[in-house]
Amino acid sequence: MLKKIFEKFSTEKVDFKIFDYDLTIKKTKKKKTISIIVRNGRVIVSCPIWTVESKIKKILLSKEKWIKKNINIYTQREDIINDNKRNGIYLFKGEKVKLKYENFLIESVNYKDNYILIRTSNFSNTNVDKLLSEWLRLQATRYIRKRLKFYSDLMHIKFSNLLIKSYRSRWGSCDTKGKITINWRLIMAPPSILDYVIIHELSHIPHPNHSKTFWMHIKKYKPYYQRDANWLKENGFLLNSQFV
Ligand SMILES: [Zn+2]
DSSP states (O other): OHHHHHHHHOOOOGGGGGGGOOOOHHHHSSSSSSEEETTEEEEEEEEEOOHHHHHHHHHHTHHHHHHHHHHHHHHHHHHHHHHHHTTEEEEEEEEEEEEEEESSSEEEEEEETTTEEESOOOOOHHHHHHHHHHHHHHHHHHHHHHHHHHHHHHTTTOOOOEEEEEEOOOSEOOOTOOEEEEEEEGGSSSSSHHHHHHHHHHTTTTTSSOHHHHHHHHHOOOOEEEEHHHHHHHHHHHHHHSSO
């Protein structure tokens, strides 16, 4: 109790420079509790306005391991993204592909085994990115439509509509009317991953929840679905790293 009172009224100034990471402390009237998030390698502490600095320091120290782990994951991911950019590597259906260019008046994009051929007379990054992302979206629309039809028939589950969208933080969704939405970025992932998302969303039509029965249902069509779900957790950032 005494300790609590001391903490509450302590005016001890803390030198936050002891933490060797980018730290932001947000004190707001709205917050009732203290929370820590690590976003883009930066640490953000949100806390009630009356929180004393020593308390923040204590919590940061107690979470040190978790914070460092998350900063490391971010740094490693940034390294991979930068390596890919430096080496001109793009992802298409899980394959690492490079771009080849041809000077041509009529613009087109074509996939040739292990590279993507871009024909254009405007080689600026913005134009190449635009051509490539439009082409990928088109490939995604065609491929997702085909795979959804395949699984809808196989699983005997009817959907009402398909929407291909650009999500930042989700891979797919399914509403109560059976409308399925899939993130076009999945065209960059291995086909097995896209299949998993399709099966997942289709399974939501008979099971609009994440119950045990729902997962059992997925398992019938994708026995190793956990592997795909893990792939998305670990590598999903790659699909978001290109074409903002
Ligand atoms: Zn779900």
